[in-house]
Amino acid sequence: MRYIMENILKVHSVNDYARYIGAPELHPLVAVIHYDELEHCRHSLNNYDVYGLFIGDEELEDLSYGQLQYDLHRHALMCVAPGQIGGKTDTGEEIHTKGWALLFDGELLNGTDVGRRMSSYTFFSYNISEALLMTDEQRHTIVTLFEALRAELSCHDDHHVHSIAVAYIGLILEHVSRFYALQLSSPAPATADLLSRFENLLKRYYADAVYRRQGLPTVRYCAQELFLSPNYFGDLVKQLTGDTASNAIRRFLMHRARNLIVSGHTVSETAAMLGFDYPQHFTRMFKKYYGLSPRSYAKRDLK
Numbered sequence: 001m002r003y004i005m006e007n008i009l010k011v012h013s014v015n016d017y018a019r020y021i022g023a024p025e026l027h028p029l030v031a032v033i034h035y036d037e038l039e040h041c042r043h044s045l046n047n048y049d050v051y052g053l054f055i056g057d058e059e060l061e062d063l064s065y066g067q068l069q070y071d072l073h074r075h076a077l078m079c080v081a082p083g084q085i086g087g088k089t090d091t092g093e094e095i096h097t098k099g100w101a102l103l104f105d106g107e108l109l110n111g112t113d114v115g116r117r118m119s120s121y122t123f124f125s126y127n128i129s130e131a132l133l134m135t136d137e138q139r140h141t142i143v144t145l146f147e148a149l150r151a152e153l154s155c156h157d158d159h160h161v162h163s164i165a166v167a168y169i170g171l172i173l174e175h176v177s178r179f180y181a182l183q184l185s186s187p188a189p190a191t192a193d194l195l196s197r198f199e200n201l202l203k204r205y206y207a208d209a210v211y212r213r214q215g216l217p218t219v220r221y222c223a224q225e226l227f228l229s230p231n232y233f234g235d236l237v238k239q240l241t242g243d244t245a246s247n248a249i250r251r252f253l254m255h256r257a258r259n260l261i262v263s264g265h266t267v268s269e270t271a272a273m274l275g276f277d278y279p280q281h282f283t284r285m286f287k288k289y290y291g292l293s294p295r296s297y298a299k300r301d302l303k
Contacts, residue, residue: 008085009044014103017052020044026153029105030165032146035097043088050105051124052080053176055134055142057098075139077132077176081124082106100146104169108162114170121173122231123180130232138179145172184239194226195240201225202252211275216253219245254289257282258297267294 011017014031018024022040023033035041036057056076080086109115118124123132134142149168155161204210205217214221222245223233237245253274260270271282286294 007045009046009087010049011046011052011103012049014050014105017044017046017101017103026150027161027165029108030149030153030169031101031103032150032153033101033103034146034150035099035101041097045085045087046080047085048080049082050103051082052104053102053172054078054080055100055139055146057100057139075134075136077134077142077179078128079121079124079126079132079176086128100143102146102149102169102172104165109166109169112166112170114166114173117170117173121177122235123176125229125231127229127232130229132176132180132183134179138175141175142172145175180235181239184236194236197226198222198237198245198248199252202249206256206273211273215275215277217249217275219249222249250285250289254286257286257294258290261286261294261298270294 009016009020014027014029015025018031018033021033021035021042021044022038023031026032054077056078078086106115106118109118132138145168149165149172152158152161152164152168201222202217211217219234220230223230226233228236234245237243237248241248257270257274260273261267265273267283268279271279274282276282283293286292286297290297292300
């Protein structure tokens with residue numbers, strides 16, 4: 001283990017973290033940790049070069065993710081990806097925490113079907129505040145898989161361990177994806193009115209002339225204004241509507257464009273009033289959406 005800056009643990013390999021908290025080192029590319037068994041565990045603020053899934057079996061206070069602080073409830077599952085920073089700064093005191101962790105190196109998945117599917121597991125880019133809040137049954141499913149994987153990793157001399165570990169990780173990620181889909185389809189009160197707030201945000205974007213400073217609205221901008229990560233926001237919109245957030249923005253833009261065009265605004269005026277840098281970019285999008293150029297559409301409407 002080593003530090004890249006004061007009070008931040010550089011988790012370059014899965015066993016950098018395992019050694020730090022005193023957990024067994026079972027495999028060079030995979031670590032399965034049961035915090036309940038550890039006697040000399042300490043907090044750490046980590047900079048990850050590996051993937052991680054963390055299950056908290058007790059309420060965690062003042063957990064940080066970047067510059068933000070969160071309180072997480074029992075049975076929350078948090079995911080991190082290489083390049084992310086998360087955890088809690090070490091105060092030097094030993095702690096007794098409960099839960100599980102799975103860490104794995106992306107190298108393990110090279111050339112595998114699981115590796116090729118990794119980009120679809122967008123929950124690795126969710127904010128900690130968007131953790132998976134598991135039911136007891138869901139937790140039991142994930143923990144059972146963690147335990148089975150840990151047992152397999154103990155077979156150090158078995159040449160099948162690598163492929164078995166990949167299979168278990170793929171199964172775990174598929175279950176997490178399923179459970180997140182259930183969570184997204186039954187949004188919490190804070191996100192239950194997301195679609196109306198999304199639409200109102202786009203309306204304000206133009207009413208307040210934000211487009212003059214920032215151009216076209218983006219998924220990232222909307223997510224930030226709605227206090228969500230871009231991936232969680234996009235996945236939530238997709239679950240609620242069956243369509244992507246970027247398509248929802250495009251649909252809003254084109255409906256607004258149609259109203260401006262049929263009201264007599266020129267192509268250049270309409271493009272500028274929407275935030276396009278160039279009228280030709282607007283024309284291409286409009287024609288792709290409506291099947292007609294803006295001028296042809298306006299002429300048709302006048303007939």
